[in-house]
Amino acid sequence: MLSLTLREAISKLKDGSLSAAELCEKCVTRAKRVQELNFIVTENFSQSQKEAVHSARLWSEYVSGRHNEWRKFGGIPFAIKDNFCTKDIRTTCASHILNNYVPPYTATVVQKLQDAGGVIIGKTNMDEFAMGAGSTDSIFGPVRNPWNYKFAQSGREHDKINDWHIAGGSSGGSAVAVATGASFGAFGSDTGGSTRNPAAYCGVVGFKSTYGRLSRHGLIPLVNSLDVPGIFAKSVDDASLLFNAVAGHDTRDSTTVTDSMDTFTLPDDISVKHLHIGIPKEYHAPGMSPCVLEAWRRAADLFDRVGAKVSEVSLPHTQFSIICYSVLCCAEVASNMSRYDGIEYGHRAKNEDSTEELYAATRHEGFNDVVRGRILAGNFFLLKRNYDNFFLKAQKVRRLIAEDFRQVFGGGVDILLTPTTLTEAPTYSWFTEVDNRTRAEEQDVFTQPINLAGVPAITVPASLSQSGLPIGLQFIGPNFHDKEVLTVAKWFEQQTNFKRLDLSHLDKS
Amino acid sequence: MLQRRLTYSVKFYIKRCFSSKVPEKPTWVTIDRSKLPKEPKVDREVVDLLERLSLVEFNNQEGVDRLTKAVHSANLLHAVNTDNVEPMDSVLEDRILYLRDDVVTDGNCLKDVMRNATKTLEDYYVAPPGNIPLKQKERDYGNKT
Numbered sequence: 001m002l003s004l005t006l007r008e009a010i011s012k013l014k015d016g017s018l019s020a021a022e023l024c025e026k027c028v029t030r031a032k033r034v035q036e037l038n039f040i041v042t043e044n045f046s047q048s049q050k051e052a053v054h055s056a057r058l059w060s061e062y063v064s065g066r067h068n069e070w071r072k073f074g075g076i077p078f079a080i081k082d083n084f085c086t087k088d089i090r091t092t093c094a095s096h097i098l099n100n101y102v103p104p105y106t107a108t109v110v111q112k113l114q115d116a117g118g119v120i121i122g123k124t125n126m127d128e129f130a131m132g133a134g135s136t137d138s139i140f141g142p143v144r145n146p147w148n149y150k151f152a153q154s155g156r157e158h159d160k161i162n163d164w165h166i167a168g169g170s171s172g173g174s175a176v177a178v179a180t181g182a183s184f185g186a187f188g189s190d191t192g193g194s195t196r197n198p199a200a201y202c203g204v205v206g207f208k209s210t211y212g213r214l215s216r217h218g219l220i221p222l223v224n225s226l227d228v229p230g231i232f233a234k235s236v237d238d239a240s241l242l243f244n245a246v247a248g249h250d251t252r253d254s255t256t257v258t259d260s261m262d263t264f265t266l267p268d269d270i271s272v273k274h275l276h277i278g279i280p281k282e283y284h285a286p287g288m289s290p291c292v293l294e295a296w297r298r299a300a301d302l303f304d305r306v307g308a309k310v311s312e313v314s315l316p317h318t319q320f321s322i323i324c325y326s327v328l329c330c331a332e333v334a335s336n337m338s339r340y341d342g343i344e345y346g347h348r349a350k351n352e353d354s355t356e357e358l359y360a361a362t363r364h365e366g367f368n369d370v371v372r373g374r375i376l377a378g379n380f381f382l383l384k385r386n387y388d389n390f391f392l393k394a395q396k397v398r399r400l401i402a403e404d405f406r407q408v409f410g411g412g413v414d415i416l417l418t419p420t421t422l423t424e425a426p427t428y429s430w431f432t433e434v435d436n437r438t439r440a441e442e443q444d445v446f447t448q449p450i451n452l453a454g455v456p457a458i459t460v461p462a463s464l465s466q467s468g469l470p471i472g473l474q475f476i477g478p479n480f481h482d483k484e485v486l487t488v489a490k491w492f493e494q495q496t497n498f499k500r501l502d503l504s505h506l507d508k509s
Numbered sequence: 510m511l512q513r514r515l516t517y518s519v520k521f522y523i524k525r526c527f528s529s530k531v532p533e534k535p536t537w538v539t540i541d542r543s544k545l546p547k548e549p550k551v552d553r554e555v556v557d558l559l560e561r562l563s564l565v566e567f568n569n570q571e572g573v574d575r576l577t578k579a580v581h582s583a584n585l586l587h588a589v590n591t592d593n594v595e596p597m598d599s600v601l602e603d604r605i606l607y608l609r610d611d612v613v614t615d616g617n618c619l620k621d622v623m624r625n626a627t628k629t630l631e632d633y634y635v636a637p638p639g640n641i642p643l644k645q646k647e648r649d650y651g652n653k654t
Contacts, residue, residue: 104621211600225599254606255599279530286535297529304530312530319537320589327583334563341564343634345625354641360564372565373572377579379562386549393586395596400589402597437575441582454600479600 001026002181003502006238009076009184016063020075024052027077027121031182033506036152037144039167039176040122041082042090048077048119055117071117072245079177079186082123083130084110084229085218089120093220094138095128097340097347097366107218108253109187109229109246116245121183124173127436128368130194130222131333133443134431135172137370143172145202145425146180146501147469165425165469168198168443171230175202178232179501185242188230191222192325192440193420193447195230196459200472201425203461203501205489207231207239209482211454212257214243215250223332224255226325226451234500236460236490240266243482264483270491273307277488278413282318285445289423291465296419299462299473302495303417313413315404320397321449322441327381327394328452333371334378340366370436402453409478415488416476418446420459424469446474456482458489461498470498545587551577561643 001023004012012018028045055075061067080086083093085103092098106114114120127137135143145165167176171188175198178186188195190208199206207230214229221227229246233239244263250256279300284293304310342348342362349361367375381390408416422445431439450457456479459472475492477485549555551573559576560566567573619632628635 101625104618104624249607251607251609254608255601256607257601257604258607279532281532281536284532284535286537288535293531297531300530310530312532317589320586323582323585326579327586330579343626343636348627352637354643355636355639356564356641356643358637360566360643363565367565369568369572369575372563372568373575373579375563375565376559376567376572377576379559380551380555380576380580381583383555383558389546389549390583390586392596393591394583395598396591396594397586397589399594399597400591402600435575437579 002030003500003504005235006076006184006233006241007235010072013059013074013076014062014070016060019056020059021049021053021056024049024075024077024119024121027182027184029507030180030503031121031177034146034151034180034182034503037146037149037176037180038141039125039143039173039180040079041092041094041125041140041173042123044089044120044122048121051075051119052077055119073113074117076118077121077183078113078118079122079124079174079183080110080120081126081171081174081186081188083126083189083220084187085220086110086120086123089123091123091220092139093129094126094140095366095368095371096139097362099139099347101346103218105218108215108250110218112246113242122177124171124177124186126173127170127370129220129337129371130170130189130191131370131374132169132436133193133197133440134166135169135198136166136428136432137368137436139368142428143167143169143176144428146176146503147203147425148467151506163427163429166201166428166431168201168421168425170194171232172198174232175199175204175206178202178204178234180503184234185238186232188232189219189222190228190230190451191226192329192451193444195232196420196447196457196472196474197443199232200420200459200461200470203470203472203498205233205236205239205458205460206472207233207243207458207486208450208456209243209247210456210480211451212255213247213261213480213482215253215256217250217252221336223329224336225332226329228451236458236486236493237266239458240264240486240490243486266487266490270487270494272303272488272491275303275414275488276309276311276412277303278311278313278408278416280315280318280408280416280418281312282315283418283446285422287422287442288419289465292419292421292423292471295462295471295473296417299417299492313408313411313416315408315449317397317400317404318449321401321452322445324394324397324401325444325448325452326441327390328398330374330378331381331391332378333374334382337367337371337375342366373437398452401449405453405455405478414477415485418474418476420446420472420474422446424465424467424471450476455479456485458485460489460493460496462496463498540585540588545584548580548584551580
């Protein structure tokens with residue numbers, strides 16, 4: 001049952017061959033069974049099961065003809081990254097500073113999912129305030145990748161596992177929720193690749209739509225000009241279903257565009273013959289693993305073979321993008337994090353000597369080294385003496401990067417094909433050898449230029465590496481061509497026939 | 510037989526490599542740092558200023574080193590020529606963003622909003638006395654100037 005895609009589950013619910021209550025129960029059981037991956041930080045099991053029972057009743061009324069309305073996601077379990085506000089469910093950003101925060105409202109995209117009947121099985125683990133690329137820097141501990149993972153045998157003492165692969169980040173918990181079958185889709189956030197990176201490492205689909213299509217209302221901000229809610233799904237069709245259900249203008253987010261959006265369904269019969277696929281040469285970056293390179297080549301050749309025009313193109317400023325990104329990110333972080341002072345919400349320190357002392361103590365206790373480091377660096381780049389040389393300089397480089405994309409798309413390229421990450425998922429021990437700042441600079445090289453330009457991009461699992469870990473490839477399109485990106489991704493998915501992770505053996509043990 | 514298969518697969522590999530549009534080698538250029546402007550120094554005075562502005566502490570020498578590395582990395586931006594390039598704030602810069610009418614659309618949620626505060630008094634947030642500068646602390650990190 002858990003191997004069904006979202007699309008398949010909906011059609012089975014609709015014809016009455018699947019019970020929403022049973023589906024939710026299965027997901028909860030799976031979530032509990034794979035709990036050791038540490039992907040959920042706040043469980044919402046019993047509430048979601050209650051709602052699923054209610055949905056099951058509505059479905060049976062629909063199936064028996066007593067009602068002719070149906071809710072698209074009635075009773076289907078989803079997982080939500082813990083930086084989306086959810087009314088009456090604790091929302092922590094995996095930080096001590098919000099450890100006790102219970103939002104009085106729900107983020108727009110989550111609300112739309114719930115309005116369509118979706119149920120939330122839990123809030124997922126992440127890097128503190130989404131700052132990281134590994135989901136290793138959380139107050140709840142690191143998230144573990146389910147691929148190549150030795151699960152504890154039930155009834156037996158857990159063999160001490162020395163090492164495992166990271167889930168990627170910062171939305172690692174949401175990626176794991178989908179990869180393990182514990183949910184039929186999940187939300188993450190994508191500021192510099194935080195959805196696409198873990199999706200690639202966990203062998204699921206990860207979609208970052210055009211900036212301005214999905215509401216950020218209720219998504220706790222990291223970098224306002226780059227943040228986009230990200231969609232995790234088992235298939236491209238599922239990602240498209242979720243996108244269509246939650247996209248559109250939101251009066252509570254002035255950065256969502258007001259143009260009307262036609263909802264769409266992806267065709268099953270797709271031709272890519274007429275397309276021009278660009279291979280940006282700068283995406284062959286130092287440190288790329290041979291298996292990623294091979295997967296990228298094979299995909300390029302695949303398009304070539306079926307008659308698409310495939311050509312090498314150039315996005316000349318790619319190499320500087322990660323530097324530009326980290327300066328802009330720190331600057332916006334310094335500003336965004338100033339709201340956490342312990343007075344109105346969140347952790348409050350005991351020091352009551354003065355307002356300033358209270359603020360300083362609260363923030364000292366509340367933030368980890370990574371967050372503190374980015375605040376300090378951001379304020380450094382924003383100092384009057386450094387403002388032009390660093391902050392404005394980075395904003396100028398950002399324009400050049402956005403211009404690079406505009407030029408290749410203006411020059412006739414329909415879709416760009418690149419790797420999503422340099423390598424397959426690294427091990428936890430290797431990843432934590434150096435600090436978060438260094439890792440973020442390596443991990444996000446292929447994903448953050450997309451956020452700087454605002455364009456839509458999706459990662460699709462392409463194959464397994466020699467060691468059996470998933471490799472993702474990224475498709476990028478021009479602004480507001482979300483449908484085209486999804487369509488090409490779906491065609492690629494049809495050709496690759498990637499076997500999703502199957503954990504059904506765990507149910508028997 | 511085996512030999513023939515081997516030759517075939519080698520040929521196939523070579524052919525495929527040549528046909529692929531993916532570059533053979535990494536394409537990034539090496540940047541000559543000696544041609545870049547000098548990096549601003551992270552000295553004791555800067556450390557104190559940043560801690561005051563940020564209301565967070567560097568914590569230790571490692572924190573200072575991390576900033577130094579971030580500045581070292583950011584300095585690479587100067588290898589890019591940005592003459593006559595305007596800074597970009599947002600990708601929606603060429604659009605008129607939605608502004609709603611200035612009318613009250615919700616309310617009566619005082620309890621909901623305030624329940625997250627640790628200390629309140631009669632519908633007020635409580636803060637300790639203000640306008641008192643932070644106490645100077647002795648710290649053992651930061652480069653000597």
